[in-house]
Amino acid sequence: MRIVMKFGGASVKDGKSILHCARLVKKFWKDNEVVVVISAMAGVTDSLVHASKKCCNDPSPGFIKLFIAEMTKRHYEAVNDAVRNEEIKSKVHSKIDKLLDELEKVLLGISYLGELTPRSSDYILSFGERLAAPIFSASLLSMGVDSLSLEGGDAGIITDENYGRAKPLAEVYGTIKSRIEPLITIKKSIPVVTGFIGVTKNGNITTLGRGGSDLTATLIASALNADEVWLWKEVDGVMTTDPKIVPEARLIPEISYQEAMELSYFGAKILHPKALEPVMRKRIPVRIKNTFNPESRGTVIKEGITSTKDIVKALSLIERVAIINISGAGFDFAEIMSEVFERLAENKVHVIMVAQSSSELNLSVVVDESDVGKAMKALESITNGMGSVTCIRDVAVISAVGAGMAGTPGVAGRIFSALGKNRINVVMISQSCSEYNVSFVVKRDEGAKAVRVLHKEFELG
Numbered sequence: 001m002r003i004v005m006k007f008g009g010a011s012v013k014d015g016k017s018i019l020h021c022a023r024l025v026k027k028f029w030k031d032n033e034v035v036v037v038i039s040a041m042a043g044v045t046d047s048l049v050h051a052s053k054k055c056c057n058d059p060s061p062g063f064i065k066l067f068i069a070e071m072t073k074r075h076y077e078a079v080n081d082a083v084r085n086e087e088i089k090s091k092v093h094s095k096i097d098k099l100l101d102e103l104e105k106v107l108l109g110i111s112y113l114g115e116l117t118p119r120s121s122d123y124i125l126s127f128g129e130r131l132a133a134p135i136f137s138a139s140l141l142s143m144g145v146d147s148l149s150l151e152g153g154d155a156g157i158i159t160d161e162n163y164g165r166a167k168p169l170a171e172v173y174g175t176i177k178s179r180i181e182p183l184i185t186i187k188k189s190i191p192v193v194t195g196f197i198g199v200t201k202n203g204n205i206t207t208l209g210r211g212g213s214d215l216t217a218t219l220i221a222s223a224l225n226a227d228e229v230w231l232w233k234e235v236d237g238v239m240t241t242d243p244k245i246v247p248e249a250r251l252i253p254e255i256s257y258q259e260a261m262e263l264s265y266f267g268a269k270i271l272h273p274k275a276l277e278p279v280m281r282k283r284i285p286v287r288i289k290n291t292f293n294p295e296s297r298g299t300v301i302k303e304g305i306t307s308t309k310d311i312v313k314a315l316s317l318i319e320r321v322a323i324i325n326i327s328g329a330g331f332d333f334a335e336i337m338s339e340v341f342e343r344l345a346e347n348k349v350h351v352i353m354v355a356q357s358s359s360e361l362n363l364s365v366v367v368d369e370s371d372v373g374k375a376m377k378a379l380e381s382i383t384n385g386m387g388s389v390t391c392i393r394d395v396a397v398i399s400a401v402g403a404g405m406a407g408t409p410g411v412a413g414r415i416f417s418a419l420g421k422n423r424i425n426v427v428m429i430s431q432s433c434s435e436y437n438v439s440f441v442v443k444r445d446e447g448a449k450a451v452r453v454l455h456k457e458f459e460l461g
Contacts, residue, residue: 001032001227002184006195006217008039010234011291012132015081021232022082022139024294025190029145033184035224037195037217038136040128041078045196045210047071051107052116052124059111068104072096075131082135085142092138096131103127118163122197122207126151129194129213137192146189153199155179155191156223157216159206165348166198166206168219173278176223184224193220214272218286222278229279229286231271237288237299238263238270240460241315245448250460252299252313259313259401260286260301262437266316266352266399276301311411312458313402315451319444320369321352321397323428326379327362328387336382337363343378352397353430353439364428366397366441395427396447399439400454406435415440418457424450 005028007021018041025036040048051067054060075096083089106124110116133149140147156175159166183189195213198206208215214231221229238260239249255263257280264271270288279286280303289298326340337356340363344351353366367375372391379389405411412431415438419426428441442450 002034002224003028003032003228003230004035004037004217004221004224004226005230005232006037006039006213007136007232007291008195008213009042011232012039012136013042015078015083015135017291018078018082018132018136018139021291022136022143022145024232024291025140026143026145029190034190035180035184035220035226036136036190036192037213037220038129038133038192039195039213040132041074044071044074044128044131045125048125048128052110052121055107055111056114056116059114061108061111064104064107064111067107068100071103071131072100075100075135078135079138082139083142088138088142092134095134099127099131119204122163122166123205125207126194126197126205129196133192133194137190140190140192146187147192148183148189149192149194150179151194152197152216153203153205155193155220157198157219159198159200159208161200161204161206162348163206165209165350166200168198168208168215169201172219173223176220180220181224209272211272211275214275215278218275218278218284221284222282225282226284229284231286231288232291233270233288234291235270235288236290236293236296238301238314240313241451241455242317245317245451246455246460249455253297254300254302255313256304256403257301258436259403262399262401263314263316266318266397266401266437266439271301309404310458310460311402311404311408312400312454312460313404315454315460316399316401317447317451318352318397319447321366321395321441322369322372323392323395323441324365324367324372324375324379325362325390325392326364326382326387327390339382340365340379343382344375347374347378349375349378353428353441355428355430366395366428369393392427394444395441396444396450397439397441398447398450398454399437400458401437403436405438412438414457415454418453419450422449422453424453 079092137147137149156179158169183191195216236251238252241249243249257276265273283303286301349371350368351365355364424446426440430439
C-alpha cells in the first residue's frame with residue numbers, strides 16, 4: 001500500500017511523542033510506501049503568533065532573545081529525546097540553530113518596522129513546521145530508516161499569494177508527483193514534509209490556514225494516487241460531537257466525504273474544511289487514527305452514504321462568530337447581494353452561513369468574529385443611505401449533519417421543537433440543498449446547551 005501519514009497536535013508535543021510516532025511509521029513502512037506530513041510541535045504556532053504581534057506592537061530586543069532561547073531549549077530537548085544517534089543529533093542541532101537565527105532576524109526586522117504584513121506573518125508561522133520536520137526525519141534516520149525532510153515548497157506545494165489562506169495551484173499535483181514519487185519508489189525513503197506551508201511561484205512562503213497540514217497530506221495523497229491517508233490525532237476518530245460538551249459522545253466508525261466536509265466546515269476540529277477535496281475525485285479513503293491507541297480502527301471517511309440508520313449522525317458548534325445584517329427598502333436586492341459577496345471576497349472575509357428574508361429586504365451572513373471589523377468596513381456604504389448594516393455579536397452556530405436526514409420528514413421540526421421545549425431561542429436558520437445539514441444560530445451562552453439537548457433528542461450517545 002501507498003500511505004500518506006499526517007502527525008500533529010499532541011502527537012508531536014515533545015521529543016518522546018515524536019519518537020513514538022517515528023516508531024509507528026517504521027512499523028507500517030516495512031510493507032508499504034509511506035510519506036509523512038508533520039505539523040509544528042504543540043503550541044509552537046500559537047507562540048509564533050504571539051511573538052510576531054508583540055514584536056510589532058511592543059518591540060523589545062530582550063523579549064526576542066528570551067523567545068529564541070525558549071524555542072531553542074524546547075526543540076533541543078525534543079531532539080535529545082527523539083534522536084539516539086549522536087552524529088545525526090548534531091546535524092539536527094545545527095539545522096535548528098540556523099532556522100532560529102533566521103527567525104530572530106525576522107522578528108528584529110518586524111520590531112524595527114513596527115509592521116506585520118500577511119506575507120511576513122506567514123513567513124514567521126512557517127518556522128514551527130520547518131523546525132519539526134528535521135527532528136522527525138532524524139528520528140527515523142537514527143532507527144536505520146532512510147528519510148529526508150522537505151519543506152512544503154520543496155515537496156511541490158505551489159500556491160497563490162493569498163497569505164494566511166493560500167490556495168494550491170492546479171499544477172500542484174504534477175509538481176508533487178515529480179518530486180516525491182522517486183523518493184519512495186526508487187530510493188525507498190520516507191519523505192517528511194512540512195504541513196501547513198507552501199510557496200508562491202516567486203518563492204515566497206505561504207500558509208494554508210490553521211489545520212492546513214491535513215490539506216497538505218491529502219494533496220500529496222491525490223498526487224501520488226495513494227491507497228489511503230491516515231490522519232493521526234489524539235482522539236479515536238470522528239465523534240458524534242465534542243466530548244468536552246457531551247461526555248457520552250461516541251465514535252462514528254464510517255462517514256461519507258460530504259458528511260465529514262459539512263462537519264469540518266461548521267466547526268468540527270477533526271479536519272481542515274478543504275482537506276477532502278483533493279482525495280474525493282480519486283476516491284481515496286481518509287482514516288482518522290489515534291496516535292496513542294494505534295490498534296483502534298478509527299473513523300474511515302470514504303465515498304457514498306455509509307449509513308443512514310442515524311438520522312442525525314453528528315453535531316458541531318462554532319462559538320466565535322457574529323451575524324452581519326444588510327437591510328433596507330427601495331434598492332435592487334440582487335445587485336446588493338452581488339456587491340455584498342464581492343466585497344467580502346475582496347477583503348478575505350470567511351462567510352459561514354447565509355440567510356435571506358422572503359421579502360427580499362434583509363440579507364444575513366455569519367462570519368468569524370475576527371472578521372467582523374473588516375466586514376463592517378467593507379459593507380458600511382453598500383446601501384447608499386437606503387438601508388443599514390448592523391452586527392449581532394455573542395452568537396454561536398450549531399450544525400446537525402447526517403445522510404439519514406435526506407428525505408426524512410420532520411427532522412427540522414424535531415430539532416426546533418426540542419430547542420423550544422428547552423427555551424433556547426433560534427436567531428437564524430440555514431439548510432443545505434443536499435438535506436445533509438441543518439444549521440442555525442443561537443446565543444453564544446446557549447450553544448453548548450443546545451448541542452446537549454439535540455444529542456439527547458437524536459440518541460447519539
